[in-house]
Amino acid sequence: MAGVLVVLLAAALVARAAYAGKALPSVRVAGVDVGGADEAEIRRRIGAVLSAREPVRLTLDGRTRELRPSEAGYRFDLERTVQEALDAGRTGVLGGLPATLGSLLGTRRVPARITVDDRALRTAVRRIARDAVRDPFPGALQVDASTGAVEAKASRPGRAVNQARLTERVRAELLAAGRGPVEIPTRTIAAVPTGRLNELARSAERFLSEPLRITGAGAPLDLTIDELAPLVELEGRDGGRSARLGVDQARLATLLDRLAARAARPARDARPLAPATDAILTGKGSESFRPRSVDVRVRPGRPGRALRRDAAAEAIRAAVRSGRHAVRVPTATTQPKVTTAQARKVDQLIGSFTTPYVSGQPRVTNIRRMAATIDNTVIAPGATFSLNGLTGERTKAKGYVEAPFIAGNKIEPSVGGGVSQVSTTVYNAAYFAGLQLDAHTAHSLYIDRYPPGRESTLNFPDIDLRWTNDTDAPVLVRTRTTDGGITVTLYGHNGGRRVSASPGDRRPAPGGDFQITVTRTVRYADGRVVRQPVTTRYENEVESPSE
Template sequence: MTARRRIVRPRAGRIAAVAAVLVVSAYGVPAVVLAGEVPPRTTAAGVDIGGLSPAGARARLAEAFARPGRMALAAPGRTVTVAPADLGLALDATATVAAAMDGVSTPAGVARGLFGGRALPPRVRVDERLLARKVAALARAVDRAPREGGVRYVGLEPRPVLPEAGRALDRAAAARAIRDAFLARRSRVTLPVRALAPSVTAERARAAAGSAARAAVAAPLTLTAGGRRATLSRSRLAAHLRFVADGRGGLRPSFDAREVAAELRETLVPAAERPEDAAFRIAKGRPAVVPGRAGSGLAPTAVSAAVSAALASGTRTAAVALTRVEPALTTERARALGVREKVGSFTTRHPCCAPRVTNIHRIADLVDGHVVRPGATFSLNGLVGRRDRERGFVAAPMILDGRFVDDVGGGVSQFATTMFNAVFFGGFEDVRHTPHQFFISRYPAGRESTVSFPQPDFRWRNDSPYGVLIRTSYTNTSVTVELWSTKRYDVESRSSARYAVKDFPALTDSGPDCLPMGGAPGFAIDVWRIFRKDGQVVRKQKFHTVYAPEPRLTCT
């Protein structure tokens, strides 16, 4: 009897085959399912984009990053709100989604898609130059230099200036904080600021005020130049002297000679040696240049250094050297200014011989011959300064708080009104003029200006490319202002009728300072300045003026 042979297949082979089928199924099926989609449980900056198509993921990211809108950048003393795009920041949604899809079909990517998740940092585009410029602009508003300790004077008495810490925006850290906040989708960023310590302590400032600063103004100081001598009084020293940081933690005297240099020049520089500005004279109805010349003068910086060094060493004498100085207006510059013809002129009249006439003539003399450069602003108070008896002004009536009072320089508003009208018809820019409180019948209604010191001032700007020469003249009953330049416009004035008329009250007062007032109604009026060029109207400017009723005041 023949025995049968039994064939037994290895069990291990069957297991391996089944495993292979399972592996293929486990990898192939999800790969097919996941193909074209962002893997599940994928986030970017906390935004869930898993399971979306690339286009859908990009749209969701763009919406999420647009939602916070503008970013508030906060620092001490300054908070600005700005759009991320204006900072040079933008989401790169395409690159972010591409990073999420990278490797999605690999075994590791499939495993991550089946069993895990992924948190991706979003990709952003940064314009580093734009971001740096924006941070620098913010720093200019935030930064504050430390205030150093020092000494200033109140009269002759030294007072310590106590130090204060400053601050500075940390620009590199601020740029990083802004980028991080954009990545995290935060709408507010607190920017880092570091403190800046002053070099001079409060103790040193107090010590200097108690000793060195007192000694500096204990006696006058003498300046010498070429055998001539000038004295700075204690009060003049103190008015322009400070003690400032020396860079080594201490204090040094610092004298500012800019305001006293012209005064010292009158004493230390012979008149024949001083520079002389080019000027203009009117010959046969046309302006001609009178040449200027260079001369000797004092450099304010040299005077400052000499006085400061003398005070630091404890001496009371300082030598200063004269230097060659060009005139402020050279002959060449004067000829290039284009002063060719009369472009504006006006005359106002007044009764003869009252004290106010003296003031009108004096201010006219001080202004006569002044040249206003192209683009410069003329200030009547800035040129003339305070009206005082030392320069020939006298007491005369003026309007103050609704009453007539006597004051030194009263009446110069007539000159301001005359100049205002010359400027009006010359076509130059009115910067600031202030009409009188009450209407004064000798002036054109709505076309006049008061002036006092320091305010109100009369200011106008030479908005032409040419220089403007101011010429003044007067008689016992009138004052005239002429402006010479190159004509640009023909100017016409038109006025409305007076409206909103208000009657005046009748008042009585007593006392030695009472000045009677005649009484006049108040009203409003509009004036138009009409500019014409080649016969065509190119511009109109409206002036609206309201006058209060002038009371009839009887002095008993």
């Protein structure tokens, strides 16, 4: 026996030497014979088989879906599997010689090192389940608008997927490198019973037997059976497992539009009433202005009324479900943007400015048109004045005509040319009122009718004049045009702000005509002093009549 053992061990040693760097005979990996193959050959043989794993086939309703292993988190560790194939039969007691001998006498199977990423697998299964799930169809109601008869349309069961079971089945298929197919495990979801559908059909018939009176939105509205029939429908609930009477959403929206129009009473803003003025301030250099007290009348505001759409929709749904034939829809009170109390705070002339023009020019037509558009505008506390927003695009249909306009440092004819004078005049009125100046752009060419560094061009829609009413009172904008110029006057209450403008000297501008810095100083009643310098650069100077 000892001699036989020695002989066998010797044979194992000889095999070790003969298969150095190679897999021992009879080693198989995932069914692939790799005996006698070196590392590169093992990689080639099993890599081609396991790395190119065929899709998992999934069946449901006689249809087959395929899931790529990579989508399900399938990973094959080729390097580790190759190394274990080379080590097979070379480890264990007595230096692994008994194991080597076992490899010579029989087949040694080495498992492929395959893993499945749980997160990727669950994501793939959820995607499969979404495609396979089918909500129950709760049924439907077919209404004959002429007779009010209602017929129930049968429901249909739904289907759910057991995702936990499907996950385990796909995992086992991937790890075993099986050929499938895998059946998707499902369960049936019961739908609305026929008896319940018939009961709802009879309820709908009873509801449609009388008109529906809706009050609360102006004069009462009576909906006839012809109008109600398209509105009533079956409302599926709990994913189609149950149902109740409901309303068609599109037709309900149309009905709410109708009710909203009947209920609507727009709020009316309170309006301060003050006269347009003649010229008060016209200077182009160092100027100052302080508010002056004035008598201002007020046209009171009035709250409005609007339909509460969501609450009205729910009230109509409840009436249909309960079979009631009278429903009162709720409304809400809407407040004006400018209240009477706010308007009564207007007791000052807070800013004004006048710029001249030569009467009879086409540009004056445009100035008068824009001035009339913004006259009597009221800017609520915290709101923003936008000249483009108020006047829109200048067109012939609005009464504007062609007149000179500065574009790219050139003077060209344009419909609405000249309205920059309105912008400049409004800008200076807001400037001396001490209001928050948000956006203005000076002309590229200086025009001598305007204060240098204190003017504002305009172009729709990209160049605008904007300022914010940062006071507690509304601001009333009044305009006045005469044969000699335009005056803009602002009424409000700015808390006694005093404003001065201090222009610096004209300085040469590199590549241009000149530049100038004008500092606005705002003195508040509480003692604060805010200085706001603005530097403007001009290319050239242009005589007044050309723009």
